[in-house]
Amino acid sequence: MDCIFCRIANREIPARLVYEDDLVVAFEDTNPKAPVHVLIIPKKHIPTNLEIADTDNALVGHMFQVANKIAGERGIAGKGFRLVMNCNEDAGQSVFHIHLHLLGGRSLSWPPG
Numbered sequence: 001m002d003c004i005f006c007r008i009a010n011r012e013i014p015a016r017l018v019y020e021d022d023l024v025v026a027f028e029d030t031n032p033k034a035p036v037h038v039l040i041i042p043k044k045h046i047p048t049n050l051e052i053a054d055t056d057n058a059l060v061g062h063m064f065q066v067a068n069k070i071a072g073e074r075g076i077a078g079k080g081f082r083l084v085m086n087c088n089e090d091a092g093q094s095v096f097h098i099h100l101h102l103l104g105g106r107s108l109s110w111p112p113g
């Protein structure tokens, strides 16, 4: 399996790491869409959110808690931010290893394009 985010998690290819623990890694998106654009991924390979199992519930909850922590550190928690997980073609998912986009630092329009 050739998964770019597994390779980042395994430190086989470089990324600007923001956070790491036993379960997750967070790093700067290479093509940021906002002043803050961090990706939070599980170390476990899960292709899309459709494959999240009951046994992954704590892992996914942890991804949100890590996102909150980073939002606090970046000073965007109070003004607000967006967490996005794209699923499959219509949402524009391009990397098939689940990731939470943490977007903030500017006003974000709604609905998204």
Ligand code: 5GP
Residues within 6 Å of the ligand: 004, 015, 016, 027, 028, 029, 030, 031, 032, 039, 085, 086, 092, 093, 094, 095, 096
């Ligand atoms: P998706 O479109 O799947 O929701 O989001 C994938 C994201 O991963 C995109 O925002 C893209 O810029 C980012 N990305 C793709 N390849 C790499 C990479 O090699 N390194 C980093 N840091 N981000 C990447």
Ligand code: ZN
Residues within 6 Å of the ligand: 003, 004, 005, 006, 007, 044, 045, 046, 096, 097
């Ligand atoms: Zn992977």
